[in-house]
Amino acid sequence: MAGNKSQVLSLYRQFLRNASKFEDYNFRNYFLRKSRDEFKKHKDVSDPAEIANFIKSARQDLLVLKRQAEISQMYHFDKLVVEKLDRHHRT
Amino acid sequence: MLRLSCSRLLKGSRASAFPLRVPSLVAQAQWRQYSAAPALTKDIIQERIVELFESYDKTAGKEILPSSSFTRDLGLDSLDTVEVVMEIENEFSIIIPDHEADEIKTVQQAIDFIASQDDAC
Numbered sequence: 001m002a003g004n005k006s007q008v009l010s011l012y013r014q015f016l017r018n019a020s021k022f023e024d025y026n027f028r029n030y031f032l033r034k035s036r037d038e039f040k041k042h043k044d045v046s047d048p049a050e051i052a053n054f055i056k057s058a059r060q061d062l063l064v065l066k067r068q069a070e071i072s073q074m075y076h077f078d079k080l081v082v083e084k085l086d087r088h089h090r091t
Numbered sequence: 092m093l094r095l096s097c098s099r100l101l102k103g104s105r106a107s108a109f110p111l112r113v114p115s116l117v118a119q120a121q122w123r124q125y126s127a128a129p130a131l132t133k134d135i136i137q138e139r140i141v142e143l144f145e146s147y148d149k150t151a152g153k154e155i156l157p158s159s160s161f162t163r164d165l166g167l168d169s170l171d172t173v174e175v176v177m178e179i180e181n182e183f184s185i186i187i188p189d190h191e192a193d194e195i196k197t198v199q200q201a202i203d204f205i206a207s208q209d210d211a212c
Contacts, residue, residue, distance in 0.1 A: 009173050009193070013173050013192070016177055036174075039170055043170060
């Protein structure tokens with residue numbers, strides 16, 4: 001069980017890390033929101049088979065997310081007006 | 092001919108002290124960069140972490156002390172803790188490896204970890 005927990009947390013971290021790599025604001029926020037919602041929706045699951053299933057599908061989705069995040073970095077997206085330009089220079 | 096004049100020049104320069112003095116590097120190091128960020132002290136780290144918690148939905152309005160535990164005092168679950176630690180990473184522009192991130196369970200531990208990182212800013 002403890003092994004599962006650290007596995008899921010590590011997956012969650014990787015999801016968030018890769019989702020925040022997206023250049024495009026809309027994609028980035030969509031994937032961040034989607035990752036958070038999916039993990040939170042399944043946080044009370046206790047059936048081992050279901051947990052294993054979730055981990056398996058999350059691994060596959062992570063590969064897709066990684067690939068798409070990399071592809072998104074090959075293109076330029078203009079910043080939207082709602083985006084902060086630089087978080088360290090806010091007033 | 093060229094070789095001869097070159098060797099004479101070299102010999103000459105070695106004999107007499109080189110007239111042009113290059114300012115030493117020590118003098119240059121005394122220049123202060125006004126654009127440089129202030130040094131990251133524990134107080135500044137704490138202030139920035141507390142600010143971060145205050146802007147986070149689930150911990151807004153709660154009292155943030157260095158001794159506060161993420162799960163016990165601030166009511167975060169393990170997924171929220173991962174998120175908060177990632178926000179701290181972004182705030183200080185560092186990447187915390189998984190096994191270190193799992194160890195951070197209180198505000199004080201986060202402050203100590205950031206203080207131990209040279210490249211945090």
